Amino acid sequence: MCEAKAYLKKENGLELFMEDVVSITPENSTLILKDILGHSKTIEGKIVEIGLLDHKVVLEITSSGNL
């Protein structure tokens, strides 16, 4: 299976944000992530890197949550 783990890029490294991600849809300044169970999470952020072979998606939050 090709699910990925989504990580948030932090000052001190990567923090696991979501497992078993199957889709990522950018919408305006947000990213909508869905996992294999159909759960979804939305963050105000951008994609830093997608690595399909190591099943890893790195995201970066672009706002401090004040929007």
Next chain:
Amino acid sequence: MCEAKAYLKKENGLELFMEDVVSITPENSTLILKDILGHSKTIEGKIVEIGLLDHKVVLEITSSGNL
């Protein structure tokens, strides 16, 4: 294996842009795609949707190629 096919979103549908994509790295307003052989392609564009289960990445060109 989890390589994906990258498509460009066109007025009349999707056009295959690159096969066996293993990584996508946004950099400023461009996207750098690499395939399993190490070849890379760069486009001025953005990610529309990433579907890991159907191995499909949809991209959209954001400039007319004049940059």
